[in-house]
Amino acid sequence: MANNQGKRRRFGSVRKLNSGRWQARYRDPSTGQLRSAEETYVTKTDAEVALTHIEADITRGQWNDPDAGKVVFGEYATAWLKDRKLAARSRERHESVIRLHLLPTFGGRSLSSITTTQVRAWRTACLERTGEPTVVKAYQIMRAILNTAVDDELIRRNPCRIKGADRYDVPERPVLSVAEVYAVADAIAPRYRLLVLLAAFTGLRFGELASLRRRDVDTENAALMVRRAQAEMQTGALFDKAPKSEAGVRPVAFPTELLPDVKQHLDGFAGTGRDGHVFLGPQGGRLRRSNFRDDWINARTTAKVTAAVHFHDLRHTGNTLAASGASLRELMTRMGHSTPRAALIYQHVVGGRDREIADQLGSMIRKERGDVDS
Structure with a gap:
């Protein structure tokens, strides 16, 4: 009995599921309720390592509620725009860009599911059918939305990380005599x-x-x-x-x-x-x-x-x-x-x-x- 107590983890626990995979469980630092890690693991060691990372994140204050990232992008973008202080014309332009260029691809996806790879593929597809200034504007707005999501602790990192995607070289305009x-x-x-x-x-x-x-x-x-x-x-x-x-x-x-x-x-x-x-x-x-x-x-x-x-x-x-x-x-x-x-x-x-x-x-x-x- 003493040996079993000595092996008990001081943070969380792991258990073997009927499927044969291992599940890590821990106390939610915000609510105190027992919750399971987002995924299951092949081995007990993998589950214990996952618990170690979760514990470290909580200790450093870097833990985010995994359920928070399940907020749908379309709903969050709508609320984000509503909260912005914008002039009427700017608000109209933002709404148009979100509706025409962001929602068709990301509207139904959860915030946490959006990856840099997906953003890059979306941008490439947009450039094939839309002018670069419009695509740059759409990327800037999406990055701003997801920056706010990071601030709201809904996601840990903004997937809009494509170098140079937020700007374009304006062609030299003609000068009349x-x-x-x-x-x-x-x-x-x-x-x-x-x-x-x-x-x-x-x-x-x-x-x-x-x-x-x-x-x-x-x-x-x-x-x-x-x-x-x-x-x-x-x-x-x-x-x-x-x-x-x-x-x-x-x-x-x-x-x-x-x-x-x-x-x-x-x-x-x-x-x-x-x-x-x-x-x-x-x-x-x-x-x-x-x-x-x-x-x-x-x-x-x-x-x-x-x-x-x-x-x-x-x-x-x-x-x-x-x-x-x-x-x-x-x-x-x-x-x-x-x-x-x-x-x-x-x-x-x-x-x-x-x-x-x-x-x-x-x-x-x-x-x-x-x-x-x-």
Whole structure:
């Protein structure tokens, strides 16, 4: 009897099942209830070794409830998205990516059953049918979901461990010459001429331009005040959203050479009142990408500009042209990118370096349009 007591394990126990395999049992550290290990073992020694590992995990505080990982990915992803603090458009995009790209493969699987091999196979299959930017976004969201599952102690390790899967090399976008910018502006419908010119010579995004109001245009100082950006839901609903960071709210000087175009546009095409939109659609409603796209394509074709050029490339063009005379910080300020910087007061910007950058762009315009400085 003494010998049997000496051989008794101080942690857990093992027993032989009717099948001939061995089972390890131990007390759940959270509930104190007796529970069995997740799998059975060929030999008694294997079962005892498994108990040793379980005991070590509990001692180090690394033990996870095996049942926790049985939570279904689809249910967890839905709850995860609900708990996120996201802007409406970002939430819509996240929901779409989860529904279209993650749930078909992982929706019915338990969290603990998802392996790195399965994630790699899923990614490879996605790349064969979907563009890389979408696959990268889907991978980033899945990794974020499973990171939260690790934090919730539902799984011990995130299976999204594929090097380089969370990023992609953005292809170099084309840059238009000043002549090409004006060729497109001259070819497009008159109500969109200023839209093209400001996109190219201020670097504003389509959403920022579409949300401009009359009160945001300072014709005395040749400057725009960017306060918001228009966003469009998949349902077609439009709304103005705050910039992603404080740097997004900013004054941006434009070349004084554009003042005649600005004044002509405000007189002929802008909405009424201080809060009237600067740019409107063809029927006088809100400007949308969908009611502008055909005009852009036709003008681009008429101007004989390569079809590879998108409207957003005008922003890239403007930032590239401005970069030749601006420091990194000045360029980031003009572009609306976040950077550690002192708050910029409107009057300081229109009278300072941003004004000089706009004037330099104006010099390029005069040179191209044949009005060369004497």
